[in-house]
Amino acid sequence: MNYVLDFTPVIDGLPDLLAGCLGTFLLALGGMLLAIIIGIGGVVLRDSRFPACRWAVKAFVELIRNTPFLVQIFFIYFALPLAGLRLDPTPTAIIALGINGGAYAIEIIRGGVQSISKGQIEAGLALGLHRALVFRLIVLKPALRAVFPSLASQFVMLTLTTSVASAISAYELTSVAQRIESETFRSFEVFGTITLMYLVISWMMMAFFSLISARYFSYPVK
Amino acid sequence: MTRHDTAMSGTAAEAMIVMAEVEKWYGSFQALSGINLSVRRGEKIVLCGPSGSGKSTLIRCINHLEAYQKGEIRVGGTLLGDDGRTIDAVRREVGMVFQHFNLFPHMSVLRNCMLAPMRALGIGRKEAEATARDLLARVKIIEQADKYPAQLSGGQQQRVAIARALCMRPSVMLFDEPTSALDPEMVKEVLDTMVALAEEGMTMICVTHEMGFARQVADRVIFMAEGSIVEEAPPDIFFTQPRHARTRKFLGEILRSH
Ligand SMILES: Nc1ncnc2c1ncn2[C@@H]1O[C@H](COP(=O)(O)OP(=O)(O)OP(=O)(O)O)[C@@H](O)[C@H]1O
Ligand SMILES: [Mg+2]
Numbered sequence: 001m002n003y004v005l006d007f008t009p010v011i012d013g014l015p016d017l018l019a020g021c022l023g024t025f026l027l028a029l030g031g032m033l034l035a036i037i038i039g040i041g042g043v044v045l046r047d048s049r050f051p052a053c054r055w056a057v058k059a060f061v062e063l064i065r066n067t068p069f070l071v072q073i074f075f076i077y078f079a080l081p082l083a084g085l086r087l088d089p090t091p092t093a094i095i096a097l098g099i100n101g102g103a104y105a106i107e108i109i110r111g112g113v114q115s116i117s118k119g120q121i122e123a124g125l126a127l128g129l130h131r132a133l134v135f136r137l138i139v140l141k142p143a144l145r146a147v148f149p150s151l152a153s154q155f156v157m158l159t160l161t162t163s164v165a166s167a168i169s170a171y172e173l174t175s176v177a178q179r180i181e182s183e184t185f186r187s188f189e190v191f192g193t194i195t196l197m198y199l200v201i202s203w204m205m206m207a208f209f210s211l212i213s214a215r216y217f218s219y220p221v222k
Numbered sequence: 223m224t225r226h227d228t229a230m231s232g233t234a235a236e237a238m239i240v241m242a243e244v245e246k247w248y249g250s251f252q253a254l255s256g257i258n259l260s261v262r263r264g265e266k267i268v269l270c271g272p273s274g275s276g277k278s279t280l281i282r283c284i285n286h287l288e289a290y291q292k293g294e295i296r297v298g299g300t301l302l303g304d305d306g307r308t309i310d311a312v313r314r315e316v317g318m319v320f321q322h323f324n325l326f327p328h329m330s331v332l333r334n335c336m337l338a339p340m341r342a343l344g345i346g347r348k349e350a351e352a353t354a355r356d357l358l359a360r361v362k363i364i365e366q367a368d369k370y371p372a373q374l375s376g377g378q379q380q381r382v383a384i385a386r387a388l389c390m391r392p393s394v395m396l397f398d399e400p401t402s403a404l405d406p407e408m409v410k411e412v413l414d415t416m417v418a419l420a421e422e423g424m425t426m427i428c429v430t431h432e433m434g435f436a437r438q439v440a441d442r443v444i445f446m447a448e449g450s451i452v453e454e455a456p457p458d459i460f461f462t463q464p465r466h467a468r469t470r471k472f473l474g475e476i477l478r479s480h
Contacts, residue, residue: 117322120324123318123320124338125287125313126316126387127313128343130306133342142327219327219328219372220372220373222372
């Protein structure tokens with residue numbers, strides 16, 4: 001046990017690692033944006049009056065939540081090109097993260113929607129608003145507020161899951177670290193450093209979510 | 223349902239709401255049977271009856287929060303069917319106030335009142351705001367316009383709910399037990415608002431057990447039991463000479479508990 005720490009490769013690679021952090025943020029933000037769109041859209045379809053829509057969303061959620069993310073991302077990256085759809089690693093990663101996060105978001109947001117009292121919906125309808133408007137203007141915001149903590153922790157998970165995208169060499173922190181490590185064999189220093197970097201990234205995400213919460217969900221409730 | 227009875231439109235013209243032989247089922251349970259009710263423009267109806275007698279169901283059929291299966295409901299001449307067009311037309315004419323206020327918690331009082339005029343009627347922001355402020359002033363709560371519902375008392379919330387419904391310029395107002403979720407000291411402010419509205423000539427159907435209110439403003443009191451209208455009469459007659467045993471029993475219970 002005479003391993004001598006040597007942070008020179010980390011210090012030399014710092015610009016690359018920071019660029020990797022940016023890549024991670026890009027994947028996370030892109031994935032979250034897609035996930036929230038899929039989440040909200042999925043909830044609408046999940047409770048639509050067309051059985052086919054409801055069934056399709058159920059099947060989608062089952063499939064995504066019960067299969068490994070790594071397999072999902074491989075499928076999009078390696079299998080879809082056989083069907084003529086070839087995407088670069090970064091868009092692939094964003095789509096995979098969005099689809100995966102979206103499946104979880106559907107279940108979370110649906111819980112929020114179901115927590116809204118029927119009276120709110122009836123008040124909207126009685127005022128002459130159509131169902132779609134009632135959902136968008138009356139139900140959605142309180143529903144998101146109700147589940148925001150769960151949604152935020154799901155999205156922190158999504159942020160950390162971006163590291164799986166290194167498996168298809170998307171540009172993000174873990175793949176940068178792997179490259180530096182394979183060139184310098186400084187595993188402890190390199191992975192120790194990015195561990196801390198991920199911790200900071202998670203904290204920054206949480207701070208971001210607190211800001212959103214304070215900005216959009218701070219209306220008083222009983 | 224058909225539109226064959228144009229011959230009736232002479233009488234229907236002065237009737238704001240006509241319910242003819244309306245039947246309503248929840249699954250196999252019949253909640254309304256053989257409801258016939260005609261409400262003239264400007265008339266005030268108080269609807270009472272024991273719990274589960276179908277009072278809420280009846281008024282909720284009028285703005286199609288509940289579908290009905292048989293008979294006809296006309297509001298201002300529009301035959302209320304199951305299609306979106308007639309439902310829209312009717313909901314534009316009919317305002318509703320709920321037991322639990324149902325204000326939108328994420329909007330200020332002012333926004334609560336502006337939402338539907340802007341989004342359902344397409345009225346511009348300025349006009350919607352002017353109307354909202356005007357009506358909030360009329361229910362004496364204009365100073366709370368920028369607060370959120372959770373910051374108001376129950377009585378204040380209910381007055382906002384009344385103003386919000388009035389912002390759609392309805393020709394009929396439905397009230398479903400508007401004071402029964404309120405602390406006793408707040409009942410009066412809401413009833414006063416409703417009395418003022420009645421005095422302005424609004425057509426009103428109120429489900430309430432506030433018999434003082436019924437005596438003061440109702441043109442007719444209607445008593446329901448088990449999904450049917452049992453008896454209806456002007457309040458002086460209704461309270462002093464109820465014809466049916468069920469009505470007498472009900473009045474006895476209600477007056478004892480108040
Ligand atoms: N959505 C529903 N599904 C099934 N049955 C219902 C439904 N809504 C009401 N009912 C039944 O219909 C009957 C009439 O209900 P309604 O709410 O109209 O009564 P109500 O006179 O308003 O009573 P309350 O004074 O308790 O408000 C009751 O027996 C009730 O259980
Ligand atoms: Mg009721």
